[in-house]
Amino acid sequence: MTKTQIFTPAKLAGLELKNRVIRAGCFEGMCQGGQVTDDLIEHHRRVAAGGVSMTTVAYCSVSADGRAFDHELWMRKEIVPDLKKLTDAVHREGSLASIQLGHSGFFTNKEVIGKRPLGASAKWCLFMRSHCREMTREDIEEKVQDFVAAAELARDAGFDAIEIHAGHGYLLSQFLSPWTNRRNDAFGGVIDNRLRFPIKVVENTRDILGYDFPILIKMNQVDGIKTGVSIHESVIMGKAFEKAGASALIPSSGFTSKVPFLMLRGGLPIEEMSGNQEGSLDRLGMKLFGRFMVPEHTYQPLFQLEGARKILEAVNIPVIYIGGVESLADMQQVLGEGFSFVQLGRATIQDPDFVSKLETGQIDRSPCDHCNRCVAAMDAGGVYCVSNREGFLDQDSRG
Numbered sequence: 001m002t003k004t005q006i007f008t009p010a011k012l013a014g015l016e017l018k019n020r021v022i023r024a025g026c027f028e029g030m031c032q033g034g035q036v037t038d039d040l041i042e043h044h045r046r047v048a049a050g051g052v053s054m055t056t057v058a059y060c061s062v063s064a065d066g067r068a069f070d071h072e073l074w075m076r077k078e079i080v081p082d083l084k085k086l087t088d089a090v091h092r093e094g095s096l097a098s099i100q101l102g103h104s105g106f107f108t109n110k111e112v113i114g115k116r117p118l119g120a121s122a123k124w125c126l127f128m129r130s131h132c133r134e135m136t137r138e139d140i141e142e143k144v145q146d147f148v149a150a151a152e153l154a155r156d157a158g159f160d161a162i163e164i165h166a167g168h169g170y171l172l173s174q175f176l177s178p179w180t181n182r183r184n185d186a187f188g189g190v191i192d193n194r195l196r197f198p199i200k201v202v203e204n205t206r207d208i209l210g211y212d213f214p215i216l217i218k219m220n221q222v223d224g225i226k227t228g229v230s231i232h233e234s235v236i237m238g239k240a241f242e243k244a245g246a247s248a249l250i251p252s253s254g255f256t257s258k259v260p261f262l263m264l265r266g267g268l269p270i271e272e273m274s275g276n277q278e279g280s281l282d283r284l285g286m287k288l289f290g291r292f293m294v295p296e297h298t299y300q301p302l303f304q305l306e307g308a309r310k311i312l313e314a315v316n317i318p319v320i321y322i323g324g325v326e327s328l329a330d331m332q333q334v335l336g337e338g339f340s341f342v343q344l345g346r347a348t349i350q351d352p353d354f355v356s357k358l359e360t361g362q363i364d365r366s367p368c369d370h371c372n373r374c375v376a377a378m379d380a381g382g383v384y385c386v387s388n389r390e391g392f393l394d395q396d397s398r399g
């Protein structure tokens with residue numbers, strides 16, 4: 001695909017995007033107490049001003065009991081006016097806004113939610129050091145309704161699209177994965193059963209939002225765990241999401257509570273992650289054992305391509321490529337292969353103007369070195385690139 005084609009408007013369901021480059025959901029760490037803060041609004045305004053056609057507000061829980069951190073959003077009526085300020089700010093920059101909706105399931109934080117976490121099956125979570133309870137049919141029905149209500153509120157807040165999180169080991173992914181789902185009822189066992197709850201979420205959300213509101217699904221092509229979802233099953237999942245009414249798929253990989261860096265690849269910022277631990281023992285533990293607890297994965301450009309191609313071949317809806325897009329040539333390659341859009345994470349954290357600089361020919365690749373220290377920064381007060389803090393503080397580009 002030519003550069004001009006990348007920067008020509010393209011349709012996603014009923015929505016026109018000004019180009020084929022979307023900012024991926026990258027947890028901002030800016031919602032202390034679950035509030036929409038000025039920092040969150042400014043972050044997305046700034047990303048929007050940098051040339052993407054749509055920015056994605058990262059992980060927003062569909063209910064108060066789906067939170068893993070205190071500085072995480074959860075969808076409720078009271079925050080709709082503040083979210084509207086965010087979508088208005090993004091729209092004023094000529095861009096569109098999407099929001100990731102999910103639930104953390106067995107790795108929700110019991111201190112934050114004030115009760116025992118819910119999961120597909122009862123399971124110990126080393127990441128949160130808690131034991132979840134298996135969800136009943138009533139719980140499943142309640143969470144389906146929570147997704148639907150959250151989607152409606154997102155639309156009321158002016159979002160142009162929603163992204164349902166069915167990957168990275170979140171609740172829907174916990175139902176899809178045999179590693180976390182060991183149920184004996186209609187929601188466990190063979191893949192068709194494990195799909196039942198996620199599919200209900202997509203179908204019910206589609207019913208409420210109407211036929212052409214974009215519903216993106218972020219899913220795993222592989223979990224990266226021996227007993228997790230394989231590429232064979234994720235192809236089945238992709239087709240099922242298409243049938244249920246998904247507008248587009250975003251195939252990623254990894255399980256936050258077990259292999260959190262598989263979705264990123266590259267550096268493991270143990271020193272900085274250790275600094276984020278609350279107690280001195282936890283800090284020491286992370287320093288000493290971090291490398292054993294959190295596996296490292298080698299980075300290469302377009303690291304999700306092989307699996308993403310299999311999903312692309314299997315479905316007839318747009319597939320959005322994510323993972324290691326770092327240059328104009330990378331974009332040309334994946335869009336040329338038939339992916340409809342690309343989502344970018346770190347390149348836009350390193351420099352919010354990355355996309356407009358590509359478009360105007362000032363650069364042709366991102367200088368991001370995948371040290372992943374932005375991941376530690378996000379939990380220490382808000383995401384930024386440790387090597388280019390000025391990127392988001394550039395006064396000239398502020399509105």
Ligand SMILES: Cc1cc2nc3c(=O)[nH]c(=O)nc-3n(C[C@H](O)[C@H](O)[C@H](O)COP(=O)(O)O)c2cc1C
Nearest residue numbers: 024025026027058059323324325344345346374375
């Ligand atoms: C700081 C940071 C936070 C992230 N938070 C999320 C998140 O909240 N939800 C999600 O689905 N992915 C999250 N990701 C993963 C990105 O969406 C994306 O899949 C990954 O960074 C690979 O794309 P990239 O190579 O363009 O960075 C995060 C990535 C980074 C760097």
